[in-house]
Amino acid sequence: MDREGVVPDYIDGIRVTSAKTLGVARRVFMEENLKLVAALEKLGTRARPITSGVFSADYLDKDKYGLVGKITKVDKRPIEASIRAGALPILTSLAETADGQILNVNADIAAGELAKELEPMKIVFLNDKGGMFHGVTGEKLDVINLDEEYDGLMKESWVRYGTKLKLREFKELLDHLPRSSSVAVISASMLQKELFTDSGAGTLIRRGYKLFKNSSIDSIGADRFRQVVHDRDPEVLAGLQSVTGVLSELKNTPYTLYGDEPLDVLAVVSHPEGEIPVMTKLLASRQGMLNNVMDNVFNAIKKDHRKLFWTAQADDENRAWHFERADGSFTRAGKSLFWYGIQDVAEVERTVKDFEAKGRIDRSYLPVGPSAPPHRTAAAAAPSSSRSFSTMARRVPGSSRGYATAASAPTPVSTEIKRLGLIGARGFTGQTLTTLLNGHPYLNLSHVSSRQLAGYPLEGYTKEAMTYVNLSAEDVERMEKQGEVDAWVMALPNGVCKPFVDAVDRGAVERGADKSVVIDLGADYRFEQGWTYGLPELYGREPVRAAKRISNPGCYATSSQLLLAPLVNHIAPGALPTIFGMSGYSGAGTVMEKDATGKPVSVPKVSPASLGTFVRPYALTGHIHEREAGFHLSTLRADRTPVKVAFIPSVAPWFSGIVSTVSVPLKAPMTAREVIALFEERYAGEKLVTIQKNVVVLHDVEGKHGWTVGGFQMSVEGDRVVITGGLDNLLKGAATQCLQNLNLALGYDEYAGIPLA
Template sequence: MLAVKQLSKNTSSKALFVAGARRSVRGVINAKDRIGIRRLQSQAAAQTDRDTITRLLYSIGTKREVERYLRIFSSSSHPSQPAKFAVIKVGGAVLDQLDELALSLSFLYRVGLYPVILHGAGPQLNEIIEAEGVVPDYIDGIRITDTKTLQIARRVFLEENLRLVGALEKLGCRARPITSGIFTADYLDQDKYGLVGKITKVDKRPIEASIRAGALPILTSLAESAEGQILNVNADIAAGELAKELEPLKIVYLNEKGGLYHGVTGEKLDVINLDEDFDSLMKEPWVKYGTKLKLREIKELLDHLPRSSSVAIISADSLQKELFTDSGAGTLIRRGYKLFKHSSVESVGADRLRQVIHDRDPEVLSGKQSVAGVLNDLKMTPYTIYGDEAFDAVAIVTHPDGEVPVITKLLASRNGIMNSVIDNVFNAIKRDHRRLFWTARADDEMRAWHFERAHGSFTRAGRSLFWYGIQNVDEVESVVKDLEASGRIERSYLPVGPSARPKTAASGLGGVRSYSTFARRVAPGMSRGYATAATPAPQPSTEVKRLGLIGARGFTGQALTSLLSNHPYLNLTHVSSRQLAGYPLDTYTKASVQFSNLSTTDVERMEKDGEVDAWVMALPNGACKPFVDAVDRGAKIRESTGSVIVDLSADYRFEKGWTYGLPELYGREAIRASRRISNPGCYATSSQLLIAPLVKHITDGVWPTVFGMSGYSGAGTIAGSTDPDGRPATVSKVSPEGLHGGVRPYALTDHIHEREAGYHLSSLRGAPMKVAFIPSVAPWFSGIISVLSAPLNAKMSAKDLKALYEEKYAGEKLISIGREVPGLQAVQDKQGWSVGGFQVHSEGDRAVVVGGLDNLLKGAATQCLQNLNLALGYDEYAGIPIE
């Protein structure tokens, strides 16, 4: 036994094997000794196995990628919570590819990872049921389960479970069948669905015991009621409930298709970021039936999980590529991250920034710099700090006037790397700066990441310098010399001698990374960035384009023409008003333009001849369609997609094929891709901006109420009026005198903006909702004050309430959030929307918030210009004075 104790102290497998052999020769090994030696031999073999499999993984990704993900996944589990790596749901059809499935799962096992595996058996069950003369029946996509069906289902699930366990063990992978005791359920609706369960409780103890014993847990989706009745549960639902309990890093759905696919183009959707893409994706006509249900279920699941969790939909044979490479292989779905951008340390939060620098900056960790030194350097030059709300990725960019911007710090956490938050932050920087330099250590574990994003680079003395936006080598050298001279890069990077000149993408090194939206593929070998949020926006156009305005006589037309006078690229070439034909357009100062009286025939001809690039329809409700039809006819003759149309009336706000143009709520990408845009109503804009941050917090069935007061310009103008000189005048239908100094409620029910707000907010809520709206006209010219009263489904404080608005509208240039109730002076003649006065009832169940905008600007003209800019490829705020 003394020999055994001495052996146990030796940590070298080789020494143990040698010592064991010597003792075997001497014949003094007892049974206990032999067991210990076999265990050590097994551990040594397992380590060899792991090393071999890890090297095999290098063939599908870079060594740094594989080792990074292995490190992240391995550290995700703790002995107290060993099931934190992944939940893998195996579709029944995938079980027919048993050898491929078992091989993929055994790969994970052999590198020390223990996913929780739950399988379905739908196709197998259908085959046996039909063979036994039972016709499968479904209601709302749920299998009706009677006693006969359940009996067959239980047998099929057990057989398939043992088949998978057997296939894994055949490969030397320990697996444990767990076919009961995990899920407790109630009847979903016994009269309607029969023996179908709704999971009420998940017991994770048998799962964790299996992993601690070194075996993969293999689960079925059968559940038991409290009385012991076996109930059938959809496998996707069961996997979701299991994930909510375990909170794993990854939820993987294995299917035979290998991902989700675009219903029109047929391309695989590489990345879906729900915070940005969900609402627009659900509006796509091809997203229906099973795809729509799957997306809703995944969103509901991820809303319950930490932001570090993500869902992957993938085929069994590509599982390793999905998990261990940046490019992935299937469809990755995650919640996404909100970004910030600040120009001072104080606005970011000095304490949090100091902590990030202290914990992550390699120069600080190595003692070459101090946190105070990093912050002091920022006082010497203009800078911007980029990051996400969770501080999983933070970047500091210095940008003195007239000089090339430089990233001085790029610091990411483990979550920031794994969930590509660093991609998101980098692309926010890229949108702001067309040229950029940054440095990294030559041994940086993300070295490949830097190369993929650079147009060129070179390395010297253990550090690399990267850049994009410059292709000419001579220009690169000139910039680097300037950066060195000003001390903005910390050492001399320029190599000596002509043979050591920096390499650019044009000369064969580096590469420009392409990014995806949900409808585009990621370039092969590149890592996946965020759809929409992380997609680098195209560089704004500077091409001069022509605009035609039909119905320019009213107050909104005047406001729009005044804004267009300051637009750097968009020229107003045609304005149409029957009453003002022949008169000069006084509110447009960029050029001399006269009113004309364009007929639909004129518009069709102009569109056919390509005389304008965009049209704005500023006509009364019901008058727009003949002109839109004329544009369509002209475009058809020209065989083009036609000019952009922005309609200011209510005619197309519910129309399929038209994009609803409220960028702050419903996204910019759809507007950029659209040729037909409906401009939201003024009251509807303010109401939706008020309600949107609360849509998920409003009590079901008890709808919010908005009381709105608008200046009398919102009532429209009187036709046929003239000024003292006999010229047609713009006169409001309502005057302060007619209001006698007070307010006048009107359209007390069924106002068009009430229906408009409810209709579009339903897409944010994910379910139909209504808005109760009461408008009034007030004795001031322009400006809307809207007061929201919203019933809450859970208690919150006024501070919580304000935080919801700050999160929703972070970074929006035309939205101002304050503590006080916004008064008329805060909205009149202002380009944006203001909100404040956040209050919650003393019982915590009702929120009151006040918002406001100028009905002629953000309620009409300014918003129209935002939509025009996006659709025409300009910067969204071109021509709009930002305060």
Template sequence: MIKTVSATATRNLLARSSIKAVSAKNFTPAILSTPSFSNTGGISVKYYSTRSTVIQLLNNIGSKREVEQYLKYFTSVSQQQFAVIKVGGAIITQQLPELASCLAFLYHVGLYPIVLHGTGPQINEILENEGIEPDYIDGIRITDGKTMSVVRKCFLEQNLKLVTALEKMGVHARPITGGVFQANYLDKEKYHLVGDISGVNKAPIEASIQAGALPILTSLAETPSGQILNVNADVAAGEIARVFEPLKIVYLNEKGGIINGNTGEKVSVINLDEEYEDLLKESWVKYGTKLKIKEIRELLMHLPRSSSVAIIDVDDLQKELFTDSGAGTLIRRGYKLLKRDSLDEFTQPDLLRTALQRDEKIAAGVISVASYLKSLESVKFTAYGDEPLEVLAVVQQDESGVAKLDKFLASKTGWLNNVTDNIFSAIKKDYTSLQWSVKEDDPYTSWHFAKAEGSYSKNGEILFWYGIDDTATVSKLIGAFNKSTLHGNTSAQSSQKRSYSTMRRVTPQNVFNSGFSKQFKRGLATVSGNPNPPLKKGTNTKKARVALVGARGFTGQNLISMIDKHPYLELSHVSSRELQGQKLKGYNKKEIFYSNLQIEDIKNLEANDEVDVWVMALPNGVCKPFVQAIESTPSSGKSKIIDLSADFRFDTTGEWVYGLPELNDRTNISNARKISNPGCYATAAQIAIAPLVPYISSTPSIFGVSGYSGAGTKPSPKNDVNFLKNNLIPYSLTGHIHEREISSKLGLPVAFMPHVAQWFQGITHTINIPLAEPMTSRDIRNMYQDRYQGEQLITVSGEAPLVKDISGKHGVVVGEFNVSAKQDRVVVVATIDNLLKGASTQCLQNINLVMKYDEYAGIPDDLIIRG
């Protein structure tokens, strides 16, 4: 069987090597040095020793035969035509050691991929920290001058980071941050500094490779006058591929390939000439998957037939390049398949004869080609092959009732290009059960095991089968197989395995319209009761379909769990670029698979009235194109939109309603179409301050501390458990977006100082509120109890609430009300679960209100904190 070793495991393998020069932890220049040259111009013995060592390590990934044939294949063209590898910015941040290890392997066997990287996540992070909200149109980043300065800075930093990591591994790498792409403005008025590539300058890349250095490119382009323009990295990689026509084009992908939405398995190979039209008809091929396949096909149609695109995980790069089984999804043009039921249908008999000569018995002279062809005239058979017959398969009926794969003959090219997988897939579509046998010493035995659901070996031969469930039929097959083997001892092994996919390898202040803003004015401290009480029980009992866009994060997962138990809501779509194709876990109403909804997909769903409520659980700056897509649909208007990001919290058009039910007029929320869900810090702070707004003399200060789940799933010091241990991290101490949100909604300035602590979920606020007139702690507490009377998700306590008590609860607790001796300030403490009432629970409240359900429907009673 083929052994698979990840980049991390390979580094460990190096550490265990008996070669003294190998580092105990990682690649080092001592063993993986750059190719050196002797004074006479020849490559030194040291380089050959290094290359030999790496090839030995590659043999632990695949067989010696595989490694040798692929090395020969890859070195059959000029060095710059080996591969173009597109690296996402997130991979440099999250998997830099693995990426550098993979590239070092290639470099030390004399292969020079052209590496081009993006930097999208890093750009968004810097822009957010600087208070700039990223803006997109149709998924294209609007790049103004300020944004371009950030883009250029990020590209230079990430490029240097990758080059430095490679140099530390003994790899000579050259940063190429400009001078490659020429471009015109894509649409200067619309996108500003975004480029449309008009030409590629090969010289810097070729010079780098000729100097023995890996070229590491950014996707920055220049106009003829020298203006720097931003270009999408995927687009730039495609343009590089068109110019160099490489054997391999590799897109490093967190999921490691394209996932079959029906089976949940990774699609191993897609041969476009044969499968493209049928593939696009598959129910799971839609949205981003369909767009990606179409774009790749357009690229490959202009490249040599030998070129291919591989979508893989970083750790699987060597396995994809140097083994027959590969690792991710290989997409190539391939050839259309032939299917013949008689010899007369073969229009090129010479090709048929050549293919049959690969058979062991025919090659040994036991039987002639003519004799075998003659035997086919008296039996019912179906032959399969590609156009040049690099692979030929013949299936015959058998006395057992199970069809028999009589011949499966493949050339080295057929195996190398995985035509074998495509042929077998065609057979499996036609035959629900099949048997066949091969010699135990067949070099592709592991491939056959992967295709079979059971096997039995005797006397140097192996019987394989699939699609047979009853033991009687299996026994009958084995009995017939035993009769065909005349010598030796028997060793049986029957293993029923899972079914394989038919293609195995084969993304001025907006003041409340609220009761309190109308009634709480100075001098009205005697006003009692809740001016914005919960509405009467909902009147709607009809089912509603929810599409969750951005379902990967913690908030999305919590919302999914609540919708699963909601009496009227059901999920229709869950979208996540990282989880596309995987089955949704934690949802039991029906089977749902993650998709990757794109702009056109959103339009189609809206036009077909397939969604009642859109929930946008996307990062800041990403939501706008999706909302525009919904609103641009002619029939748009029925569905509701809930945005969990900050994109529309400061809307001044009046189209968006701020969805904080306890403070905003619930009737306004109920009648709205578009709702902006408040932030977690902001929700707790507003609830803790709002009753005192008429009595505040100056700026309240808010000391906020959140668990690390508030930092999201993207790795950073703010969610690094080891870094947070016995630690407290202050960040964005002035100008945080929630400071702006709290200030604009309350109508007064606040000072907000956020921190991250070592617990997972839950927020605590300690808020100092200056008072314009003397008050007692009892007076203030009574005011809060009156204000939040009847609110099921708000508790008013005389004591300071603890964050450990709010974790996992669906409300807000406000307490302490500690007044200073001069009665000129009060300290209020508030706690909230940032993932629940701070996000998903509040979202569900808003969905319930706009759909006219009971406001608290679907919110677990056992977790509600009641006042």
């Protein structure tokens, strides 16, 4: 517009469109449309430009706004014809009047009107920030359920101007669509994650349902209540309780039911007069967890009750959720007891004693405190009686919830703001780490280096505007010498980072003990003397806290070691544990291409199109992670004899996530319960480890920050065990692990900036 000499004029936030303005806009829209079509075609996607014939409009107010239109009709036939022909339709936000006059229409409004006509499952809006953010805390809003939260949000002081307008537009749009439809607000860089993973990205906005609060099951219907209990109650599913028994228990004390209209979440809170309430049931569907309904229901309960106790199975797949919302907890006989609103252990013990005397909770929680590990109790103990530990909340900066065993104080943590230099930020791991750092309370990016992207803005980082630079080894040496950064992360291909590490070492000579921390995400230093191998769950936190040079483990190697570590002293002599692993194609790395505008972009080295619906085995022998896993596991053996493993990797047609299956020959027969007990003892208290009964599948690990293990199966003779485990190769297999190591080495809480829920 500036080049054409057009001075923009706005009224009520709407651009006044003259004939000259429209002429320029139309030409630009056509050019950009064709560029986008060409770029998609170059990537192997058939695309079709549709620049007219979809939107009909009348003048919004000709005298006031000029050639600006208000959409009156959407003709979806050109779009459907394009899709039937196998081509992606690319539209422009121009409309026509009945007599053929072209009018300018707001693109967001045009997208909304189109969505109302097509009724899609999801509408994606792109913005630079990658979502919607709380105006006071700065935290990203992961999910907004409009039916429950809209009125409250619109009254918030920080919801104003553009934010208020967007929320109003989203509500108006979704009110015209089925409840299954949703809006996702994300950045362009997160589009692939939003479309192809369960976890998604940015902010998900849905209509949701209103919450209810009732004092009788008659309000929701006894049959509906029975069905939810029958389908979801873990004790009923395990045969430990009957639906009839649950209904009978409701008669013992006054209670309140909390939930949402479709019963995606149903909670029962027992509250005899003058006594502390107990949430006896919290039954959520998968939809209820994914769509934040469980949080909404729990928040409604917290508004009514200042103190609350509740229990959950020790192997509950959502147990991290419970820990995050409790002030304290401990586990006994396969169940965890949680509470909030009480900080005094003596009061907790008195309350639990009263509960047990009155039959309000099981008689198994006294005395309050740790119990013996399950493998040391009677053989009849349930395999789920795992995490035998007691916790009391100790709020620490940099963590959404800090808790530690009642017997020991937490390690002091720093809250000092520090600076990080990231070298090699263009790949998937670098991008993922950037996103995590964007949410870190104390660690800020100061330099982001990429030779190919130098001069371009960094996307997905909103703490401050940043531009890629191309740092040389000399630049790194100078910056280290002058103390410009507190830590470096090398996110470079194998064999490339040594010149930069050497430069940091030269620059650190003058800094002495104050030299920067260096973490290498590649394989160059994983066997190097003087470098600390950073897998805290296996090799300890203290070595990492004291380290200045840390090698981040490989993704496959992390999962392989976590799978084998509890069994490392039980492997049959001379036998070779065999691991078969499948990883999403992001694990194969990226290559650089240029888009239609000439900007370099990272694309997968192995495309999903090249895989089709198949998996592709590769590096069938001698994979570097095979040697890495065996080398470090050997240090865990009582006799320090070498551990050798056989590892066969495959690349799969999903974006991220590793699922590994290990077959381990045992030196003496064992039962599945004994094997599970070894894992529970080894990983007791680990926030990023989940032990489950079922076989690990992709949705257990994709988009998750921890490692999951399950599906323990024994051979008939008991001399071989097969176990599944997995992690997200970009998170616990790379960026999340890197952030754990950074936090420890820089003195922060280990989980600062890592979402634990």
